Amino acid sequence: MRTLVIGDIHGGLRALHQIIERAKVTPEDTLIFLGDYVDGWSQSPQVIDYLIQLKTTNNCIFIRGNHDELLLHWLKDSKDNLMWYKHGGEATVTAYQNVNDTTKQLHIDFLLSLDDYYLDEKNRLFVHAGFTNMNGVEYEFYPKLFYWDRTLWETALALDRSIKPNDLLYPKRLTLYDEVYIGHTPVTRIGKTEPLQMACVWNVDTGAAFKGPLTIMDVDTKEFWQSEPLNNLYFDEKGRN
Numbered sequence: 001m002r003t004l005v006i007g008d009i010h011g012g013l014r015a016l017h018q019i020i021e022r023a024k025v026t027p028e029d030t031l032i033f034l035g036d037y038v039d040g041w042s043q044s045p046q047v048i049d050y051l052i053q054l055k056t057t058n059n060c061i062f063i064r065g066n067h068d069e070l071l072l073h074w075l076k077d078s079k080d081n082l083m084w085y086k087h088g089g090e091a092t093v094t095a096y097q098n099v100n101d102t103t104k105q106l107h108i109d110f111l112l113s114l115d116d117y118y119l120d121e122k123n124r125l126f127v128h129a130g131f132t133n134m135n136g137v138e139y140e141f142y143p144k145l146f147y148w149d150r151t152l153w154e155t156a157l158a159l160d161r162s163i164k165p166n167d168l169l170y171p172k173r174l175t176l177y178d179e180v181y182i183g184h185t186p187v188t189r190i191g192k193t194e195p196l197q198m199a200c201v202w203n204v205d206t207g208a209a210f211k212g213p214l215t216i217m218d219v220d221t222k223e224f225w226q227s228e229p230l231n232n233l234y235f236d237e238k239g240r241n
Helices: 013-022 044-054 066-077 082-098 101-112 151-158
Strands: 003-006 030-033 059-062 117-119 124-127 179-182 196-198 201-203 215-218 224-226
Touching: 013 044, 013 215, 013 224, 044 059, 044 082, 044 101, 066 082, 066 101, 151 179, 151 196, 151 201
Parallel strands: 003 030, 030 059, 124 179, 179 201
Antiparallel strands: 003 215, 117 124, 196 201, 215 224
16 A cells, blocks of 8 residues: 655646556555645546545545635635636636536535645644644644745755754744645746655645646655646646646
């Protein structure tokens, strides 16, 4: 039995199919999705349909992403957001024109059920974006930071490698968990397309919203599988490019 973590999907159902097949996922595997299931490519409703179905055959843990929260506001409260439109929401709104009210309600229920984070028995934290409280996720005062924060990843990226974890200058947030798995900030921003570890933080967002692949990784062995770049799979769409 494996524990597999999946990065940001952003409406790319074709890529999700590819990584599930390439990793040879079985019902014995636990799947941890890091959020941002929607916004970017044209199949956001179909991605959610697929994930709802997948939960009937696999042990799935679904983390909440910021784009998932934005979609929930639109579906549940008809709340428009111009910035959301510019960052992938327009493709999602267009896709939902062909979705009936019954299915929309199922999607609302799914979005409401998402977890802010997951901490396993090996002290490995799975969260979409990060956290800011120096004492850990249980003490976070603003839960929205679980899916909006970028400072955890920026801190890990900028960390002086000569500073040891027992040094007084070492960031306390990077000492609380054995490993932290995140998405949210694609590694393509620094020219990478594979999962990247900085300090104890593993970033599994490999840019599927843009021109990168979607990634699934075995958290124990660190073996990973990737889809084709999403702009190749959706060659007639712009995604978030």
